[in-house]
Amino acid sequence: xxxxxxxxxxxxxxxxxxxxxxxxxxxxxxxxxxxxxxxxxxxxxxxxxxxxxxxxxxxxxxxxxxxxxxxxxxxxxxxxxxxxxxxxxxxxxxxxxxxxxxxxxxxxxxxxxxxxxxxx
Amino acid sequence: xxxxxxxxxxxxxxxxxxxxxxxxxxxxxxxxxxxxxxxxxxxxxxxxxxxxxxxxxxxxxxxxxxxxxxxxxxxxxxxxxxxxxxxxxxxxxxxxxxxxxxxxxxxxxxxxxxxxxxxxxxxxxxxxxxxxxxxxxxxxxxxxxxxxxxxxxxxxxxxxxxxxxxxxxxxxxxxxxxxxxxxxxxxxxxxxxxxxxxxxxxxxxxx
Numbered sequence: 447x448x449x450x451x452x453x454x455x456x457x458x459x460x461x462x463x464x465x466x467x468x469x470x471x472x473x474x475x476x477x478x479x480x481x482x483x484x485x486x487x488x489x490x491x492x493x494x495x496x497x498x499x500x501x502x503x504x505x506x507x508x509x510x511x512x513x514x515x516x517x518x519x520x521x522x523x524x525x526x527x528x529x530x531x532x533x534x535x536x537x538x539x540x541x542x543x544x545x546x547x548x549x550x551x552x553x554x555x556x557x558x559x560x561x562x563x564x565x566x
Numbered sequence: 567x568x569x570x571x572x573x574x575x576x577x578x579x580x581x582x583x584x585x586x587x588x589x590x591x592x593x594x595x596x597x598x599x600x601x602x603x604x605x606x607x608x609x610x611x612x613x614x615x616x617x618x619x620x621x622x623x624x625x626x627x628x629x630x631x632x633x634x635x636x637x638x639x640x641x642x643x644x645x646x647x648x649x650x651x652x653x654x655x656x657x658x659x660x661x662x663x664x665x666x667x668x669x670x671x672x673x674x675x676x677x678x679x680x681x682x683x684x685x686x687x688x689x690x691x692x693x694x695x696x697x698x699x700x701x702x703x704x705x706x707x708x709x710x711x712x713x714x715x716x717x718x719x720x721x722x723x724x725x726x727x728x729x730x731x732x733x734x735x736x737x738x739x740x741x742x743x744x745x746x747x748x749x750x751x752x753x754x755x756x757x758x759x760x761x762x763x764x765x766x767x768x769x770x771x772x773x
Contacts, residue, residue, distance in 0.1 A: 467657060474650040481646060485639045488770045499771050506766035510759050517653050518755045519748075524591055527599045534603025538610025545614040 465516055473516050480505050598749045602756045605718075609760050612714060613767060616707040620772075623702035627695050633769055634688070641684040642765045645719075648677035649758045652726075656751050662741035664733060671730050671747075674754065678723040685716045708768070715764060718757045725750050 465473070484505050487498060515521040520528050546552055587593055620629075651674040658666030689709070697705045729750055733739035739746060 464657065464660070465653075467654060470650060470653050470657070474647065477646050478643065481639070481643055484766065484770060485635065488635055502766050502770050506762060509762045513649060513755055513759050513762065517649050517758075518752055524589070526589060526591060526596070530596070530599045531603050531606070534606040538606045541607065541610045542614040542617065545618055549618040551617050551620070 464519055464522060469516070473512055477509055477512055480509050592745060594749055595745065595752075598752050602752065605756065609711075609714070609763075612707075612711040613763065616711050616768060619703035619707040623704040625702045627692075627697050627701070627704075629704060629708075629772055632692050632695055632697060633772075634691075635769060637684070637688070638765065638769050641681055641688075642761060644677050644684070645681045645758050645761050648674045648681070649755050651677060652751050652754045656744065656747050659739060659741060659747050660744045664739075667739070667747070668730055668733060671726050675723050675726050675730070678719055678726070678754075682716060682719055682723070685712065685719075689713075711768065712764065715757070715760055718760070722750075722754045722757050725753065 484502060487493070487501055487505075493501075514531070520531070587596075589596070651670045655667050655670030655674060658664070658668075658670055689712075697708075699705055699709045729739055729747060737743075
């Protein structure tokens with residue numbers, strides 16, 4: 447006997463609404479364009495390093511969100527999936543920020559904490 | 567008697583009972599998202615280790631001497647396109663089009679193999695330039711981070727190939743069981759988003 451609750455019906459309806467092949471292709475075109483811009487930014491001279499970092503990070507986040515939302519269907523799936531993934535992502539970003547602050551990668555310091563000696 | 571019993575019992579497929587869950591969501595899909603959340607932490611730690619060690623290598627070669635951005639850009643594009651092939655393959659099986667599923671998933675696998683080939687070439691080049699796992703901090707952090715990503719891609723290729731083979735041999739890959747493909751697809755897209763981050767943070771930004 448297969449038990450089907452209203453909640454499961456609702457969930458399945460949500461999960462089956464996915465983008466069409468045309469939409470997938472459009473998103474692929476957007477992702478390719480963003481990648482091209484990223485590479486172009488790398489080769490453009492005259493842009494300060496700080497500006498470059500901010501722009502590349504912003505483009506990276508846009509690509510990340512597009513893939514997760516449309517290709518991994520988080521936009522159409524149950525919010526629980528987003529919650530579970532966002533939890534791991536939050537911890538992950540916290541690790542990067544905390545270790546970055548600890549070892550001074552934002553200020554260029556931290557040489558007294560970690561330094562490789564020549565010939566090591 | 568035994569023959570009667572066999573005739574009256576439903577096929578194995580019909581005996582499988584899918585129990586409802588408290589959330590109404592499939593446990594396997596929930597487990598995959600939980601795994602991806604934990605794997606995000608794993609790669610976050612490796613990226614943090616790379617950033618911490620970056621610029622502190624006492625001995626050459628350094629990243630700026632080695633990185634071939636045009637080459638890596640092509641690799642990044644190839645992996646990005648493999649994600650498109652993956653969703654088209656999933657759409658194929660969800661529509662019951664087994665042929666379309668096979669074509670796109672095999673395409674995904676081939677693009678994954680092209681990416682892996684590029685990584686092997688890059689590692690070989692770097693090694694000949696004098697960068698090994700123990701040369702300096704950069705070598706240790708770089709090979710560990712990108713090596714683990716490559717291992718994930720390899721596992722993904724094997725997984726997807728096995729689904730294609732299974733689609734010929736047993737009713738594991740059908741329209742009704744499209745979730746098996748969707749879960750593999752989630753893993754594959756995750757591998758792609760990790761490379762989106764590595765490409766920007768490790769190769770382009772060079773903090």
